Amino acid sequence: MSRIVYVNGAFVPEAEATVSVFDRGFLFADGVYEVTSVLSGKLLDFDGHARRLERSLAELDMPMPMTQDALLEVHRRLVAENGIEDGLVYLQVTRGAADRDFAYPPKDTPQTVVLFTQSKPGLADNPAAQTGLKIVTLPDLRWDRRDIKTVQLLYPSMGKMAAKAQGADDAWMVEDGVVTEGTSNNAYIVKDGTIVTRHLGNEILHGITRAAVLRFAQEAQMKVEERAFSVEEAQDADEAFVTSASAFVMPVVEIDGAALGNGTPGPIAKRLREIYLDESRKTAV
Incomplete structure (x- = not known):
């Protein structure tokens, strides 16, 4: 079954999820990420991951792409729609797509925000x-x-x-x-x-x-x-x-x-x- 992923405000089947070839995450590794574990359908340490995300973005002079509450709702919807009992939610935020230049693009350049899940049954029972x-x-x-x-x-x-x-x-x-x-x-x-x-x-x-x-x-x-x-x-x-x-x-x-x-x-x-x-x-x- 195809996963539902989140790309720039839309929940789409993974086969339809696309990011620009000019995205600075692809060209310069100009982005940050977080991984939150899921056990029994619930997110572990979500507040901590959200706070660290905000700090990482600030260190790179990037804003949070949405409020923490909105981010939590995206996580929860992905967990629900993909039927994740045990697994991970991966989040990546980049500075967005712009013509290739070492200088940062204008401040109003839309960020790229991607989230997807990975199902890992028995995550807490790793041999x-x-x-x-x-x-x-x-x-x-x-x-x-x-x-x-x-x-x-x-x-x-x-x-x-x-x-x-x-x-x-x-x-x-x-x-x-x-x-x-x-x-x-x-x-x-x-x-x-x-x-x-x-x-x-x-x-x-x-x-x-x-x-x-x-x-x-x-x-x-x-x-x-x-x-x-x-x-x-x-x-x-x-x-x-x-x-x-x-x-x-x-x-x-x-x-x-x-x-x-x-x-x-x-x-x-x-x-x-x-x-x-x-x-x-x-x-x-």
Whole structure:
């Protein structure tokens, strides 16, 4: 069955959805995006994703294309019309279509706004949560404004493919001797009961799931340190995990061939995954 997608104010079958070849998202990666998870037909952390969208747009001198309430209604309609029980809603906003020029087009150029769904039955029951991920490390060669959730995703895509070529599941990126983040997730280690994750800054994405997980960890009386950590420190950790909107909390069991702990998902990662899913379902819209 063809999906219904949203393109510039219209809900249309995906085969009829088109965007101009002159769109700046296509020509310059001049756009931002968000991905919101859906469980049992409801959106997780929608307010956080909407706020981050507004921030990303502001950093690129672009306005919000619609109010948060209107955006929520578009999400809900797509979820309903496509019968999404478990899955994702992808949103992309670009500066719009204009003749190719490095200079921004006039302020009144209509933005391009696209949303579509992906059905992922059993999203919260990913088998990888029981076995854990194997991670390799790569140099972080991205631009320096990773806090803006832009559509510039070529290097993360290359990183995932490099990891798979080495028989791993994903990659963590390293800059100046310390881990920044994963290709599409925030990275954490656990040592002697303390959760360690990179502090916020321009070097990493300000993860919506990250914020929720750290809040839940502190509410559960877990110790958290926000600071950089090295690959060697990660390999010596008791356990590790990543967080993202689609993976929630996902344990890591190996880094560059070094097994963590006993090579199985650790207790803190497993507990945080349970807490995150339980609490997020309660506030889902």
